[in-house]
Amino acid sequence: MSIMDKFIQTIPLLNPWIDNWKKEGKKVLGYFCTYIPDEIIHAADILPVRIRARGATDTPMGDAYMTDTACSFTRCCLELAHRKQYDFLDGIISCNSCDQIRRLYDNIRYKTPFPFHHLLSTPGNVNEITIDWFKHEVFKFKEVLEKNFGVNITDEKLRNAIKTYNISRTLLKQLYMLRKREAPPITGTEMMNVLTAAVSIPREQFNELLAQELKEADGREGVSNYKARIMLIGSMLDDPEYVKIIEDLGGLVVTDSLCLGTRYFWELVDETSDPLDALAKRYLSRVSCPRMAGEQPKRMEFVMDLIKEFNVDGVILQRMKFCPLWWAEIFMLRRRLKELSIPFLDLEREYVLSGTGAMKTRVQAYMEILEAR
Amino acid sequence: MIVAGCDVGSLTGKAVILKDGSILSYSIVPTTPKPERTARNAMDEALRKSNLSMEDIKYIVGTGYGRVKIPFANSEISELTCHGKGAHSFIPTVRTIIDVGGQDCKVIKVDKNGKIIDFAMNDKCAAGTGRFLEVMAKTLELKLEELGPISLQSNNQAKITAQCSVFAETEVVSLMADDTEVADIVAGIHDAIAARIMSLVYRVGLEKDVVISGGVAKNIGVVAHLEKKMGLNTMKLPVDPQIIGALGAALIAKNKLESQKND
Numbered sequence: 038m039s040i041m042d043k044f045i046q047t048i049p050l051l052n053p054w055i056d057n058w059k060k061e062g063k064k065v066l067g068y069f070c071t072y073i074p075d076e077i078i079h080a081a082d083i084l085p086v087r088i089r090a091r092g093a094t095d096t097p098m099g100d101a102y103m104t105d106t107a108c109s110f111t112r113c114c115l116e117l118a119h120r121k122q123y124d125f126l127d128g129i130i131s132c133n134s135c136d137q138i139r140r141l142y143d144n145i146r147y148k149t150p151f152p153f154h155h156l157l158s159t160p161g162n163v164n165e166i167t168i169d170w171f172k173h174e175v176f177k178f179k180e181v182l183e184k185n186f187g188v189n190i191t192d193e194k195l196r197n198a199i200k201t202y203n204i205s206r207t208l209l210k211q212l213y214m215l216r217k218r219e220a221p222p223i224t225g226t227e228m229m230n231v232l233t234a235a236v237s238i239p240r241e242q243f244n245e246l247l248a249q250e251l252k253e254a255d256g257r258e259g260v261s262n263y264k265a266r267i268m269l270i271g272s273m274l275d276d277p278e279y280v281k282i283i284e285d286l287g288g289l290v291v292t293d294s295l296c297l298g299t300r301y302f303w304e305l306v307d308e309t310s311d312p313l314d315a316l317a318k319r320y321l322s323r324v325s326c327p328r329m330a331g332e333q334p335k336r337m338e339f340v341m342d343l344i345k346e347f348n349v350d351g352v353i354l355q356r357m358k359f360c361p362l363w364w365a366e367i368f369m370l371r372r373r374l375k376e377l378s379i380p381f382l383d384l385e386r387e388y389v390l391s392g393t394g395a396m397k398t399r400v401q402a403y404m405e406i407l408e409a410r
Numbered sequence: 411m412i413v414a415g416c417d418v419g420s421l422t423g424k425a426v427i428l429k430d431g432s433i434l435s436y437s438i439v440p441t442t443p444k445p446e447r448t449a450r451n452a453m454d455e456a457l458r459k460s461n462l463s464m465e466d467i468k469y470i471v472g473t474g475y476g477r478v479k480i481p482f483a484n485s486e487i488s489e490l491t492c493h494g495k496g497a498h499s500f501i502p503t504v505r506t507i508i509d510v511g512g513q514d515c516k517v518i519k520v521d522k523n524g525k526i527i528d529f530a531m532n533d534k535c536a537a538g539t540g541r542f543l544e545v546m547a548k549t550l551e552l553k554l555e556e557l558g559p560i561s562l563q564s565n566n567q568a569k570i571t572a573q574c575s576v577f578a579e580t581e582v583v584s585l586m587a588d589d590t591e592v593a594d595i596v597a598g599i600h601d602a603i604a605a606r607i608m609s610l611v612y613r614v615g616l617e618k619d620v621v622i623s624g625g626v627a628k629n630i631g632v633v634a635h636l637e638k639k640m641g642l643n644t645m646k647l648p649v650d651p652q653i654i655g656a657l658g659a660a661l662i663a664k665n666k667l668e669s670q671k672n673d
Contacts, residue, residue: 394475395533402488402529409525 040250044230047237048277050091050117051125054238058084059125064186067123068130068139070273071301071326072159074316076198077179078130079240081188087236087297088129089275090114091120093389102144103137108357109388110273111141118149128153128185130178135328135362153185162330163322172317175256179313195312201240206302208247209235212254213299216291217347220259223250225269225290229277232297263289265407266348270294270340270370271355272326272363278390283353286400288407292347294340299316300324303339327366336366337373351407353400357388380407413461413469413667414511415492415659416449416483418476421512421540422625423448425456426658427467428664434655435460443641445476450486452656453482454474469667471659475514487662496658497621498524501645505617508607508636508644509654510626512540517610519617530613534598536575540626545575546599550592557596561631564597578602595630604635611640620644627651 046052055065066078067088078085079152090113100121117123128151146154153305158174160167178385179190212231215222223231231250235243264287269280280290293299303325307315324339325332344352353375356363367383374381382403384396412434417424419441426436437455441448449472457463462484472483473492480486489509497507498520506516512534521527536542547554568590572578578599585595603626622644628634628651637643647654 311525395531398475398488398490398533399531402490402526405488405491406526406528 047234067126080198082193132159151265174315207256220261222257265350268349313338329364413663417474417655417656423452425452426656445479469663471663492658494520494526496654509624530610558629558631561600564593568598570602600631623654624654653668
């Protein structure tokens with residue numbers, strides 16, 4: 038089995054690693070979203086798993102409890118919760134990322150509760166006061182975990198967790214750096230598998246696989262028969278098939294700003310200061326998601342830097358239908374990209390991939406635009 | 411040099427045969443459940459009209475919804491690029507192309523060379539498409555071709571508020587029950603379709619000159635409503651607007667054949 042095959046094995050919700058973990062009598066906590074400091078959960082010897090909704094098809098329960106004008110990701114998650122697909126989780130941790138996630142969390146607590154829930158209150162902007170506030174929330178979170186699971190989360194355990202997670206961040210960044218090459222040795226589709234594995238299996242084991250993949254990728258010849266180098270930007274995307282559609286039409290995805298992508302791992306946690314403080318600071322002030330008010334210029338700069346660094350020919354913006362945060366973000370991104378004459382394609386999607394004919398027409402037309410430049 | 415373009419759409423299939431850049435013949439056939447069959451029907455009809463056989467055609471470009479399923483196409487190009495190319499070939503000053511087809515509508519922005527630089531599509535619902543008009547014609551017991559002229563006879567346009575064509579049909583039925591003038595209802599329908607199309611125009615940005623292509627371009631009511639909303643006159647195509655996609659494909663076929671020869 039190749040390393041990529043192993044990464045692909047992590048895509049179903051209950052993968053073999055989680056299965057083994059549970060057989061050892063250990064706990065698993067599912068979370069939304071990138072503002073939750075994984076390391077604290079890891080330091081409690083609990084496996085943190087990002088909640089995804091792979092396997093969801095239709096959402097009758099999700100629609101009924103959340104209305105059919107809620108984003109399809111949250112409706113799919115609620116549907117899977119109803120269908121007992123998250124029963125391997127010992128609890129759910131959420132933050133108030135957006136209204137849809139908040140309603141999802143409420144619905145789970147109301148209709149499909151778990152043995153443990155926690156809402157990590159996350160401030161809506163980033164400054165000294167809110168970072169201080171978030172430090173208190175993070176401290177409270179640690180205490181709640183300790184009390185509920187009868188564990189002692191020492192500073193040493195936290196420091197070790199931070200080290201382990203920083204290793205992932207460093208390795209992931211190194212893997213991304215290889216994609217700067219004219220012939221990137223890993224496609225966006227393959228990268229999606231790696232990113233999914235990062236948030237779905239025990240971190241030490243992920244690091245081992247990642248280190249191997251990095252070594253092999255470095256020596257690979259790479260992909261050179263593509264039409265354009267693409268940066269993919271948007272919200273919760275964990276479907277390699279979506280990326281494959283773009284890449285099959287000649288748009289090689291060389292970098293991104295995605296929930297599971299650069300926005301998840303780009304910045305390291307400071308290993309020299311108090312661990313909880315360092316975690317709070319890093320998680321709140323890292324390159325943000327559109328929920329953060331006042332941070333759009335920084336997000337825009339981050340995107341611009343990546344476009345330059347990775348020699349991007351065109352940007353594909355994807356947003357889930359009914360997501361107000363990303364409507365606004367994409368509106369601002371489009372305006373700026375237009376000013377700078379950087380070509381972009383604006384795609385609306387649902388969490389479950391369908392209507393691929395429509396997507397293919399748009400992507401193909403976009404490739405024809407890029408080819409003509 | 412004889413080339414062809416074949417556009418397999420959702421309601422009709424079209425083929426255009428070009429000889430040295432001029433239209434030799436073209437066809438418009440109804441779509442069948444199999445794109446391969448639609449494509450063949452369209453090509454056969456166009457070949458028959460120009461007394462040619464498939465062997466005479468040196469390069470064929472496929473386009474449209476069924477473009478990947480055209481077995482005799484040498485390559486396939488998106489219908490957006492093809493409509494851009496086709497419209498520009500007749501009207502080089504065109505910058506905005508509004509293509510209203512059977513089941514989709516799109517707005518295409520081209521540069522001075524006819525190359526597309528931006529586009530917006532609606533292919534997720536019937537609002538703003540030929541299908542909407544078909545449904546309405548049936549509800550009002552009128553022929554599709556009658557709708558346009560009748561819409562221009564209205565003095566007191568009815569307001570159709572529903573976003574969805576299915577619910578719009580319900581609205582029309584109630585208007586009919588209220589004895590609203592048929593011309594007013596039809597005008598309201600045309601206004602609704604134009605409004606839907608305009609939202610795509612705004613997304614891409616309106617720039618003169620404007621050309622309307624696709625089957626619905628033959629409806630003078632839709633054209634009139636769109637021109638009124640845009641505050642300008644659109645440039646009229648000298649050929650059947652429904653074949654513009656296939657024509658663009660044929661022109662691209664000509665370019666591809668020429669560059670093959672130069673290689």
